[in-house]
Amino acid sequence: QVQLQESGPGLVQPSETLSLTCTVSGGSISDSFHHWAWIRQPPGKGLEWIGRIYYSGSTQYSPSLKSRLTISVDTSKNQFSLRVSSVTAADTAIYYCARVTSRYCSGNSCYTIKGFLDSWGQGTLVTVPS
Amino acid sequence: QSVLTQPPSASGTPGQRVTISCSGSSSNIGSYTVNWYQQLPGTAPKLLIYRTNQRPSGVPDRFSGSKSGTSASLAISGLQSEDEADYYCAAWDDSLNGLYVFGTGTKVTVL
Numbered sequence: 001q002v003q004l005q006e007s008g009p010g011l012v013q014p015s016e017t018l019s020l021t022c023t024v025s026g027g028s029i030s031d032s033f034h035h036w037a038w039i040r041q042p043p044g045k046g047l048e049w050i051g052r053i054y055y056s057g058s059t060q061y062s063p064s065l066k067s068r069l070t071i072s073v074d075t076s077k078n079q080f081s082l083r084v085s086s087v088t089a090a091d092t093a094i095y096y097c098a099r100v101t102s103r104y105c106s107g108n109s110c111y112t113i114k115g116f117l118d119s120w121g122q123g124t125l126v127t128v129p130s
Numbered sequence: 131q132s133v134l135t136q137p138p139s140a141s142g143t144p145g146q147r148v149t150i151s152c153s154g155s156s157s158n159i160g161s162y163t164v165n166w167y168q169q170l171p172g173t174a175p176k177l178l179i180y181r182t183n184q185r186p187s188g189v190p191d192r193f194s195g196s197k198s199g200t201s202a203s204l205a206i207s208g209l210q211s212e213d214e215a216d217y218y219c220a221a222w223d224d225s226l227n228g229l230y231v232f233g234t235g236t237k238v239t240v241l
Contacts, residue, residue, distance in 0.1 A: 039175075046218065046232060046234055046235045047218055047232040047235070048232070049230040049232065060228055113181070114222040115230075116180040116220075117167070117177060118186065120174040122173075123174050
């Protein structure tokens with residue numbers, strides 16, 4: 001049973017960089033069946049996709065955040081990370097990391113799919129004061 | 131901004147059937163399968179339905195998903211008090227550089 005755990009500062013000052021790490025346990029971040037994603041949720045609001053990374057380092061970012069965003073992976077530590085630069089109060093949210101199942105095998109054939117988020121971390125609240 | 135539209139709320143008494151709609155477009159629901167997530171109060175979201183109508187192991191068969199054209203639905207039959215939660219649909223979207231988009235969310239209340 002894979003588990004994900006976010007870690008990082010709970011308070012970030014405006015204009016600084018938000019940095020979070022997600023540690024994966026119970027499974028390898030380097031397997032070919034999964035991507036690894038970040039999602040956020042402002043207090044009392046809905047979910048927002050931030051982006052995802054494959055163990056090879058290839059990334060896919062939300063267009064609205066792309067200019068401020070870096071997602072990286074450290075396979076030796078079984079971790080992946082998020083950096084959001086130049087933060088404002090609008091970046092205040094619970095940040096979740098999650099596993100995206102993007103490949104499965106049936107019989108002798110394997111298929112790549114668009115993916116679904118099947119395991120989530122508990123989330124960590126990051127506050128940017130106004 | 132959410133491109134998948136859900137009703138803000140839905141409710142029912144225990145044992146009733148509740149349906150939640152999710153309206154999208156040809157670039158998301160019309161092209162890809164739909165996933166549903168359940169978020170109990172104060173907890174992280176949990177995968178409830180994947181690939182439109184598949185249930186992960188451990189999810190009761192009271193939950194079912196379907197899709198028609200550019201809309202999808204989640205049905206909860208035999209509503210129980212523990213089903214009181216927020217529910218989000220989600221799908222990939224071709225028009226937004228392969229972005230994963232979530233619905234606006236529906237709060238289900240068990241009366």
